[in-house]
Amino acid sequence: MTYRLYHMQSSGNCWKPRVALHQLGLDFELVDVDIMKGESRTEAFMARNPNGRVPLLELPDGRFLAESNAMLAYLAEGTDLIPADRYARALVFQWMFFEQYSHEPYIAVARYWRHLEGKEPPEAVPGQIEDRGYAALGVMEQRLAEAPFFAGDIYSIADIALYAYTHVAHEGGFSLEDFPNIRAWLARTATTPRFVGMDWRP
Numbered sequence: 001m002t003y004r005l006y007h008m009q010s011s012g013n014c015w016k017p018r019v020a021l022h023q024l025g026l027d028f029e030l031v032d033v034d035i036m037k038g039e040s041r042t043e044a045f046m047a048r049n050p051n052g053r054v055p056l057l058e059l060p061d062g063r064f065l066a067e068s069n070a071m072l073a074y075l076a077e078g079t080d081l082i083p084a085d086r087y088a089r090a091l092v093f094q095w096m097f098f099e100q101y102s103h104e105p106y107i108a109v110a111r112y113w114r115h116l117e118g119k120e121p122p123e124a125v126p127g128q129i130e131d132r133g134y135a136a137l138g139v140m141e142q143r144l145a146e147a148p149f150f151a152g153d154i155y156s157i158a159d160i161a162l163y164a165y166t167h168v169a170h171e172g173g174f175s176l177e178d179f180p181n182i183r184a185w186l187a188r189t190a191t192t193p194r195f196v197g198m199d200w201r202p
């Protein structure tokens with residue numbers, strides 16, 4: 001009885017549960033799903049996740065959980081990766097929701113198109129991806145001037161959520177040159193116990 005993660009190695013969203021599972025010392029196996037070949041849209045996969053996306057986590061009891069940040073919350077419950085204090089915990093969720101609404105749609109999407117598809121991202125409003133991506137980085141930079149990690153003094157799943165696509169932001173065309181606090185936080189995060197990068201697999 002172990003966790004099973006349906007994932008694609010090069011996806012930042014898929015890296016989030018991989019690193020959390022490893023940092024928490026949990027046993028898991030990987031099932032590779034190549035989204036470029038439509039493998040997340042097959043009938044069999046859609047029966048498990050009707051949203052047709054990876055990552056997808058199969059719990060040891062056979063239940064499924066989609067959405068990378070929901071997986072982080074599930075896995076971190078009762079551990080040091082999520083604070084027990086009500087406000088600190090809400091701050092963790094604040095930054096995880098920020099990641100999904102204000103950061104990932106620009107920084108991850110730009111990376112998907114430029115790095116994985118080798119094309120310019122299609123944009124309804126030209127320049128919006130760049131403007132909003134840099135706006136998200138600006139918000140992060142400001143927060144990291146106040147605290148070493150997003151929820152305060154302690155490394156949490158909020159840092160995992162935001163590290164995922166920030167550390168490869170350059171692959172989407174975003175420069176971190178003007179964001180020294182972010183660069184220091186990336187380095188700090190990478191030295192947390194049992195941290196593993198995007199290429200690692202068990």
Ligand SMILES: N[C@@H](CCC(=O)N[C@@H](CS)C(=O)NCC(=O)O)C(=O)O
Pocket residue numbers: 011012013014035040041052053054055066067068069100
């Ligand atoms: N909000 C979701 C996003 C998941 C997502 O966009 N997954 C991409 C890979 S990073 C995917 O599976 N795309 C394949 C498709 O849409 O067919 C999460 O955080 O898990």
